[in-house]
Amino acid sequence: MLEKISMPETQRDKQIFSLYEVTRSIQKTIAERYKSSFWVKAEMNKLNHYSHSGHCYPELVEKRDGKVIAQIKANLWKSDYQRINARFLKVTKEHIKDGISILFLASIHFDPAHGLCLRMLDIDPIFSLGELEKEKHESIERLQAENLFRKNKLLSLSLLPKRIAVISVETSKGYADYLKILQGNPWNYRVFNMLFPALLQGDRAVESILYQLGRIKSVHQHFDAVAIIRGGGGDVGLSSYNNYQLAREIAMFPIPVFTGIGHSTNETVAEMVSFKNAITPTELADFILQHFHNFSEPLTNAARLVNTFAEDLLNRKQQQFANSVQLFKIITSNALTRHSAGLKTTSHSFYSKLLLAINTFRHSLRTTHETLNTGAESFLQHQFDSIRQQKSMLGSNASVVHGNEVRKIERLHHSVTLLDPVNVLRRGFSITTDGNGRVVKSVTELKSGQTIRTRLADGTIITEVKKISNHDTHE
């Protein structure tokens, strides 16, 4: 075949071709052999899109049990790429990217300078969509089979999810929206956010997010939750979130993982297994604030309840007390009235009895008085009569007594007259006295030479004692 297109030299019996001749020959052969284009199924290992030229040089592989069993380079020229990618994006919501399975229309080419390659003329987006869906379903089924699907959802979230590890891009619109809602909340709720920057879309998204999840996991005790926030990406590039490894890591994460990925298509697996999936980062921020509300509201209610209750209870007790006082008053008043009536009755009865007693006594007194009067009168009368009787008796006896008495007195008078010393003296008796006038009754009272006076009836003799003799001696 080579002879037909080349002019080989002959040296020492050897036919020699230049490399160009050879490659030209290959080129010709292949061009003749592969005249038409054909559909090929392969994995887009690398797209190798050069943004400067706009061309792509994809690496295509086929794997079996994880091993590459076939590979080939391909060309995707700028104009083809733009057309194909636009349609692919429209159907699959994904750019043509590394790692996806594709069905493409290709022609085979050989270029002497660049070698063998497939020229990609078209890519069937429906096939890739199916493949993406298949990957998604496989992820879900595997997680379910491993009993991990609801694992993160079953964690308990802190009462206040206020320490959030955020996986996002610092400059992304989604993260800005999220922060704006949290930081601008009018209730002065404070949420601590710490950013762990990652690529949220594109070929390296899975790897990048997994890396940050790993870092957060090592310090998860500082956080209440993880928030994966993507913004501004629209519905494109979500297939990363159907990745089994990523979804598994989220499901098994030790603290709740929130997702706010921001799209309107079907939920991705990562979102399905997350503790909470918010449609947008804004909604995620609201979800967090809602927890603050849920915490704050009972506090406000409790404060109100405690106040109201304390007031009510005091009022009620006061009312009860007032009622008791009122009741007490009524009871005591009744008792007082009752006792007062009793007292009055008793008093009345007492008074009556007293009056009766007084009257009885008075009557008895009067009777006694009358009896006494009558008694006294008759007694006095009796006494009086007795006196009068005695008086009259006394009168009749008096004259007799008087006569007797007169005679007695006359007799006595006679005796007394007889005893008068003058009469005695007249009868010859005398009275001798000493110098001092004392009556001398014994001779012993006298001494010789003493002057004595002797009274006779008609005069006195003054004599001097010459001699004294006793009658007994009889001299």
Place this chain on the structure above:
Amino acid sequence: MNNDTNYTDAFAELQQIVNEIESGEISVDVLSEKVKRAATLIGICKAKLSSTEEDVRKILKDLDASEH
């Protein structure tokens, strides 16, 4: 986690008091004490809503420790 436990406990205790109040289990004798306690708990919880005690440097230090 200590602070979390504190406010979580405080919240739970407050709910307990509220339940007691709502079910009429509180007598006048302990009212003053309960009201005072409730006020303290509300204070702890309210403070938690509007404050952050997290220290980024500390977290970064822990991160470094785990990565080296």
